[in-house]
Amino acid sequence: MTSMLAFLAPWEFSPTVLLACLGAGALYLRGAARLRRDGRPVGAWRGIAFFAGLTLAYLVLQTHYDYLAQHVFWVHRLQHLILHHLAPLLIVLATPHEVLGAGLPERLRERVLRPLWFSAPVRAVYRTLQQPWIASALFVGLIYFWLIPDIHLYAMLSVPLYNLMNWGMLVDGLLFWWLIVDPRPVAAYGTPGHVTRIAMLWLVMLPQIALGAYIALSTHDLYTVYGLCGRPWPISPLTDQQIGGLITWIPAAMMSVVGGLIVLRLWVRAGAGAGRRWGGVRREVCGA
Amino acid sequence: MAAAGGRAAWVAALSALLLAGCSARDRGWRTTDISGIMPPLKFTLTDSKTGGVVNAHDFRGKVVLLYFGYTHCPDVCPTTLADLAAALRELGARARDVRVLFVSVDPARDSAAVLKEYAAAFGPEVIGLRGDSEELHRLTRRYRVTYGYGRPDAHGDYEVSHSSAVYVFDTRGEVRLLARPTDRPADLAHDLGRLIAEG
Numbered sequence: 001m002t003s004m005l006a007f008l009a010p011w012e013f014s015p016t017v018l019l020a021c022l023g024a025g026a027l028y029l030r031g032a033a034r035l036r037r038d039g040r041p042v043g044a045w046r047g048i049a050f051f052a053g054l055t056l057a058y059l060v061l062q063t064h065y066d067y068l069a070q071h072v073f074w075v076h077r078l079q080h081l082i083l084h085h086l087a088p089l090l091i092v093l094a095t096p097h098e099v100l101g102a103g104l105p106e107r108l109r110e111r112v113l114r115p116l117w118f119s120a121p122v123r124a125v126y127r128t129l130q131q132p133w134i135a136s137a138l139f140v141g142l143i144y145f146w147l148i149p150d151i152h153l154y155a156m157l158s159v160p161l162y163n164l165m166n167w168g169m170l171v172d173g174l175l176f177w178w179l180i181v182d183p184r185p186v187a188a189y190g191t192p193g194h195v196t197r198i199a200m201l202w203l204v205m206l207p208q209i210a211l212g213a214y215i216a217l218s219t220h221d222l223y224t225v226y227g228l229c230g231r232p233w234p235i236s237p238l239t240d241q242q243i244g245g246l247i248t249w250i251p252a253a254m255m256s257v258v259g260g261l262i263v264l265r266l267w268v269r270a271g272a273g274a275g276r277r278w279g280g281v282r283r284e285v286c287g288a
Numbered sequence: 289m290a291a292a293g294g295r296a297a298w299v300a301a302l303s304a305l306l307l308a309g310c311s312a313r314d315r316g317w318r319t320t321d322i323s324g325i326m327p328p329l330k331f332t333l334t335d336s337k338t339g340g341v342v343n344a345h346d347f348r349g350k351v352v353l354l355y356f357g358y359t360h361c362p363d364v365c366p367t368t369l370a371d372l373a374a375a376l377r378e379l380g381a382r383a384r385d386v387r388v389l390f391v392s393v394d395p396a397r398d399s400a401a402v403l404k405e406y407a408a409a410f411g412p413e414v415i416g417l418r419g420d421s422e423e424l425h426r427l428t429r430r431y432r433v434t435y436g437y438g439r440p441d442a443h444g445d446y447e448v449s450h451s452s453a454v455y456v457f458d459t460r461g462e463v464r465l466l467a468r469p470t471d472r473p474a475d476l477a478h479d480l481g482r483l484i485a486e487g
Contacts (some may be wrong), residue, residue, distance in 0.1 A: 071434045157432055157466075158301040158325040228468060230356070230428075230451035232436040 031103030053090030074243035088173030205256035212249025300324025318475035336403040336416035358394035378477035
C-alpha cells in the first residue's frame with residue numbers, strides 16, 4: 001500500500017502538469033454543472049471519456065511511471081502511445097470544448113478568450129496546423145523526430161527538452177484526433193470530410209508501422225542513451241528495443257483502426273441524418 | 289536567478305538539438321558534447337581512501353570524470369576504468385589536473401576498503417566514492433542515470449544494472465562531455481587535453 005502510494009507520487013514534480021490537469025478537470029465539472037442548470041445536460045459517457053483521458057495523461061507524466069519511462073525504452077514508447085494516441089483521443093471523444101467553455105468565468109470567456117481565439121493570428125496558426133495533410137505530417141513527423149537516435153539522446157538527458165517532447169506529443173495528439181473525431185457537420189464547419197479523415201488515418205498508420213518494424217527488427221542497439229544512463233533492472237537492450245518497437249508498430253497502428261471505426265460511425269450518422277431528410281422529402285412527394 | 293538558469297538551460301538544450309541535427313562533432317570534440325544541457329557538478333559523498341566527506345567544491349580546478357559502477361562488475365566497469373586509465377596515461381603529466389570519480393552503486397558489497405583498493409588499481413587519479421542511498425539517489429537523479437539489482441543466485445551474488453556513461457566536467461564544475469564505452473581512449477585524451485588547456 002505504501003509502495004503503491006509512493007509510486008503515485010510525482011517523480012519530477014511539475015506545477016504545469018498539475019495545474020493544467022486540475023484546471024481542466026475543474027473547468028469541466030463547473031461547465032457540466034452550468035449546462036445542467038441551463039437544461040442542456042452533458043451525457044455521462046462524455047465525462048467518463050474526458051476524465052479517463054485526463055487521468056491517463058496525468059498518470060504517465062506525474063507518477064513514478066515517468067521514472068521508468070526515462071530509463072526503459074519500451075516504457076517510454078508506451079508513455080508516448082498514451083500521450084499521443086490514447087489519452088488525447090479519449091479527451092476529444094468527449095467533445096469537451098463547449099463544456100470547458102461553459103466552465104470558464106463568463107467575463108474571461110467573452111472579453112479575453114473568445115476575442116483571442118477568433119483573432120487573425122491565432123486563427124491563421126490554427127487553420128494552418130489543422131490542414132489535414134499538415135496535421136498528418138506533423139503527427140508522424142513528431143514521432144520520427146524524437147526517435148532520431150541523436151535527438152533522442154539529448155531529449156533523455158535534458159530536462160527542458162524532455163518536457164518539450166512530452167508536452168508536444170500531448171498537444172499534437174489533441175489537435176490531430178480532434179480533426180478525426182470532430183462530430184460537427186462537414187459542410188457547415190469546414191471540418192475534414194469523412195473520406196479525408198480515413199485517408200489521414202491511413203497516412204499516419206503506414207509510417208508508424210514502418211518505423212515500429214524497423215526498430216523491433218533492428219539487430220543493434222539504436223537508442224544507446226538507455227544503456228548510457230542505466231536501466232532500473234537488468235533487461236537486455238535488444239529485448240527492450242524489440243518490445244518498444246512492437247509498441248510503436250502494432251498498438252499505435254491499431255489506434256488508426258479505432259479512429260477509422262469512429263469516423264465510419266460519424267459517417268453513417270451523417271448519412272442517416274441526410275437519409276431521414278431525403279425520406280421526408282420523398283414522403284412529401286409521394287403524399288402530393 | 290532561477291528563471292535565468294531555466295532560460296540558459298533552454299538555450300543550451302535547443303542548441304544541442306540543432307547541433308545533433310547537423311553533427312555533434314562540429315565543434316571539434318571527439319566525444320559527445322553535452323555542454324549546458326545538464327546541471328553543474330554537485331554531490332556529497334564519502335571518499336573511500338580518506339574516509340572523509342567530499343563535495344564538488346573539493347574538485348574545482350580539476351577536470352572531473354564521473355562514472356557509476358560497482359567492484360563486482362564482471363566486464364563493463366573494469367573495461368571502462370581501464371580505458372579511462374589509458375586516456376590518462378596519454379595525457380602524461382597533464383593527468384594531474386584530472387580526477388576520475390568512481391561512484392559505487394552497490395554500497396552493500398563495496399565497503400570503503402574494497403572500493404579504495406579497487407579504485408587505486410586503475411591509477412592515483414581514480415577515487416572511489418560511497419554514499420548512503422539518499423546521497424546516491426540525489427546524485428544519480430541529477431544526472432538522469434539509474435541502477436537496479438538482479439535476483440541473487442545461490443551464492444548471494446547478484447547482477448547490478450547501471451549506467452555506462454562517463455560524464456566530463458570542466459575545471460569550473462560545468463558539464464561538458466559524455467564519453468561512451470565505445471569511445472577510444474585516444475579520443476577521450478584529446479578532449480580532456482582541450483579541457484585542461486581551457487583551465
